[in-house]
Amino acid sequence: MAAKSSLDQVLDKKLTFALAERIGVPVPRSQLVATPDDLPRLSDWCSFPVVVKPGSSMGESSELGRAQLKVEYAFDAGQLQKLVRNALNYGEVILQEYVAGVGAGIEVLASEGRVLFHFQHQRLHEVPLTGGGSSLRKSVAVTPQLLEATGKLIEALNWTGVAMVEFKQDLASGQFSLMEVNGRFWGSLPLAEAAGADFPGMLYELLVGQQTEFPQSYQTEVHCRRLTADVHWYELALRKAAPPQLGVVPSRKTMWRDFLGMFSPRHRFDVQKLADPLPGLLELLWLGRDYCERLYGVLRRRQALRREKQRCAAGGSLEGALSGAENLLFLCYGNINRSAVAGLLAKQLMPNLAEHVRSAGFHPASGRPMDGVMQQVAHSNGLATDNFASSALSATEVAAADVIFVMELEHLVTLSEQFPWVSSKAFLLGGLAAGSGPLEIADPYGKSRDDYEGCYRQVAANIAALQARMEAA
Structure with a gap:
C-alpha cells in the first residue's frame, strides 16, 4: 500500500497542489x-x-x-x-x-510510482450541483493529457495501490486543472466494475499474487447511476439550487435525456442488480420511506403554520392574550441572537414594560454574551448590547410570563413538551408582522453577515408590530 508520506501529501490539499505545481500539473x-x-x-x-x-x-x-x-x-x-x-x-x-468544465476522474492501479492500469470516467450529475460526489457518470476513453498528468503525480508520490485523480476539464479547449487526489477506492467504483475494470480484484492480485501486468481494456460509454443520490440531484435541479451565474443548473431537456438513459442497455445502477436484488430493493424502500416522511412533515408543517398565523391574526387568540399582558418572554434556542435582540428591542420600544420583559433559551448554559456578529449588527442599528447575558429557560420564567414569543415551530413543540400547560400563551413572534416576512425567524448562527442583518430586520419588524398591538390592546 501507499507509504504514510505519500498519504500525507494527498490528504492535505495544500501539499497536493504544491507538488502538482512543482511537476508541472495545472492547478486552480x-x-x-x-x-x-x-x-x-x-x-x-x-x-x-x-x-x-x-x-x-x-x-x-x-x-x-x-x-x-x-x-x-x-x-x-x-x-x-x-x-x-x-x-x-x-x-x-x-x-x-472557479474552474468551469466537466469533472473527469482518472482511476489507476500503481506500484512504486508506476501506473499498471488506468480508467477514466466523466461526471454527468454531481451533488450538490456546484460540485461534489457524482450520482451519474460514464466511462470514457482516456484523455492523453490527463493520463500524462496523472502519471507524473503517481510517480512523484511513489504511489502503490489504487487512487483516483480528479480534474476539471474544458472539453472545447482541452484545458484542465487538478482538483484532488483520492488515495483510496472512490465512490464511483461500481462504474469501473460495470465497464470491466475490476480494481479490487487487480489490487488483490498486485498485493497478494505480486502480479504487475494487467491487460489495459474496458468498455466506454457505460453509464452508472447511484439512484438515491440521483433522485436528490433531480430535486436540486428542479429547485435550481445553485447560483445561476455558475451555469450548472441543467435544462429540462437535459434532465429528460438523462432520465430516459436509464432504459439504455449500456446503463447500470450502483446498487440495483438482477444478480443480487435484495440490496437494491432495500435501497428503494428506504428512498420511498424517506420521501413519504418528508412529504408528511411538509404537510404537517404547512398546517401548523396556517394554524399559528390564524392565532396571531387580528381577532385570534393572541389578541386576547395581549389584553392586559405585562410580562413578556422571548425564547429561542441559544438566547444569543434572536430572542436576545427581541428582548432588548422590546425594552427599548416599550420602556414602560422594560422591567417585565425577559428573554431566554433552551440552551442549558447561562451568562453567555450575545453572538459577536449580532452585536455588530445591533450596534450599527443603535441597539446597546454591552450588558446582555444569556439566560437558560426556567419554570419560574415560564410561569411568570403572560405571553411567550418563540422563533420557530420547533420551539413551540419543545416548549409544550416541557411545559404542557403553557401552549395557549405561546406564539410565533413572526406572526405579528406576518405580511412582511416568513412566520418563522431562522437562526443566523454561523451564517453570513447578510443572514444576521436579515434576522435583525425581521425581529425588529415584529417587535414594532408588537408595540402597535400592545398599544391598541
Missing part, C-alpha cells in the same frame, strides 16, 4: 488571505467568479465564538470583499479561481 490559481490588509489587492486578483474557502470548516474567534463555515462564491469585487471580510473573522481564507 489560489491565494491565501490572512489579514484585512490583504483586501485592497483582491479586486485585481483574477476573473470572476472566485471561490472563497474558509481555512477550516469550523471557524473560531475569541470575539465571535464558533461558527460552521462553508464555501462561498463571489461574482464581483464588492461581493468578494464582503465575503472575505466575514470569513476573516474566523481565520485564514483561501481564494481559488
Whole structure:
C-alpha cells in the first residue's frame, strides 16, 4: 500500500497542489488571505467568479465564538470583499479561481510510482450541483493529457495501490486543472466494475499474487447511476439550487435525456442488480420511506403554520392574550441572537414594560454574551448590547410570563413538551408582522453577515408590530 508520506501529501490539499505545481500539473490559481490588509489587492486578483474557502470548516474567534463555515462564491469585487471580510473573522481564507468544465476522474492501479492500469470516467450529475460526489457518470476513453498528468503525480508520490485523480476539464479547449487526489477506492467504483475494470480484484492480485501486468481494456460509454443520490440531484435541479451565474443548473431537456438513459442497455445502477436484488430493493424502500416522511412533515408543517398565523391574526387568540399582558418572554434556542435582540428591542420600544420583559433559551448554559456578529449588527442599528447575558429557560420564567414569543415551530413543540400547560400563551413572534416576512425567524448562527442583518430586520419588524398591538390592546 501507499507509504504514510505519500498519504500525507494527498490528504492535505495544500501539499497536493504544491507538488502538482512543482511537476508541472495545472492547478486552480489560489491565494491565501490572512489579514484585512490583504483586501485592497483582491479586486485585481483574477476573473470572476472566485471561490472563497474558509481555512477550516469550523471557524473560531475569541470575539465571535464558533461558527460552521462553508464555501462561498463571489461574482464581483464588492461581493468578494464582503465575503472575505466575514470569513476573516474566523481565520485564514483561501481564494481559488472557479474552474468551469466537466469533472473527469482518472482511476489507476500503481506500484512504486508506476501506473499498471488506468480508467477514466466523466461526471454527468454531481451533488450538490456546484460540485461534489457524482450520482451519474460514464466511462470514457482516456484523455492523453490527463493520463500524462496523472502519471507524473503517481510517480512523484511513489504511489502503490489504487487512487483516483480528479480534474476539471474544458472539453472545447482541452484545458484542465487538478482538483484532488483520492488515495483510496472512490465512490464511483461500481462504474469501473460495470465497464470491466475490476480494481479490487487487480489490487488483490498486485498485493497478494505480486502480479504487475494487467491487460489495459474496458468498455466506454457505460453509464452508472447511484439512484438515491440521483433522485436528490433531480430535486436540486428542479429547485435550481445553485447560483445561476455558475451555469450548472441543467435544462429540462437535459434532465429528460438523462432520465430516459436509464432504459439504455449500456446503463447500470450502483446498487440495483438482477444478480443480487435484495440490496437494491432495500435501497428503494428506504428512498420511498424517506420521501413519504418528508412529504408528511411538509404537510404537517404547512398546517401548523396556517394554524399559528390564524392565532396571531387580528381577532385570534393572541389578541386576547395581549389584553392586559405585562410580562413578556422571548425564547429561542441559544438566547444569543434572536430572542436576545427581541428582548432588548422590546425594552427599548416599550420602556414602560422594560422591567417585565425577559428573554431566554433552551440552551442549558447561562451568562453567555450575545453572538459577536449580532452585536455588530445591533450596534450599527443603535441597539446597546454591552450588558446582555444569556439566560437558560426556567419554570419560574415560564410561569411568570403572560405571553411567550418563540422563533420557530420547533420551539413551540419543545416548549409544550416541557411545559404542557403553557401552549395557549405561546406564539410565533413572526406572526405579528406576518405580511412582511416568513412566520418563522431562522437562526443566523454561523451564517453570513447578510443572514444576521436579515434576522435583525425581521425581529425588529415584529417587535414594532408588537408595540402597535400592545398599544391598541
